[in-house]
Amino acid sequence: MTEARTGYGGEFWLGDEDDELVELVEVVSFTLPNAQTETVEATHLKSPGRRREYIPGMIEDGELEVVINYVPGSATDALIRAAQTAGDTRAFKAVLPRSTTDWEVEGFVIVTGFDRGEIAGGEKMEGTITLRLTGATTEAAAA
Structure with missing residues (x-):
């Protein structure tokens, strides 16, 4: 039997101006x-055999993208605009659902x-938040 899961129940949190984590609402992915x-x-x-040699350098964690159902003027909208x-x-926290913790x-x-x-009739409004990671991240089972 597989242990595969969907992302249903996942959460994304971002720190506010007081360093309190706030859950973003209407997160799509x-x-x-x-x-x-x-x-x-x-x-x-x-260098042996006239071959180029390399050593490991710095680790870059890259960027995150969070897609939301965009609600103009919502608490999530205000938080993102204020942070930018x-x-x-x-601080951020991403919660991944598992069958256990x-x-x-x-x-x-x-x-x-x-x-x-794009804002178009007949289509839901979406927003994409781009976040640059800085420093190391940690991963663990939820406390």
């Missing part, structure tokens, strides 16, 4: 950190974009 390790060339004049205007680093990913982000998309 979100991405997770995608750690990539850069490589630094370490080739020298006597402030230009500060905010949920899994949490936590760290710090900077809001770098809030694309409120």
Whole structure:
């Protein structure tokens, strides 16, 4: 029997100006950190076999995207716009549903974009929040 699950019940939280985590409402989907390790060339004049050599460099966790049902003037709308205007680093928490205890990913982000998309008759309004990860993230079962 499979242990596969849908994302139903997932949550995304972002810190406010007082460092209190606030759950974003109407979240449709979100991405997770995608750690990539850069490589630094370490080739020298006597590298074996005239081959380039590399060593591991810094780890970049990249960006997160959170898609929401956009509700103009909502608490989530105000929080995102205020975080981007402030230009500060905010805590985040992503909650992933599991059949046992949920899994949490936590760290710090900077809001770098809030694309409120196209507004069209007959279509729901969506917004995409872009967040740049800064520093290391942690992952563990929910407390």
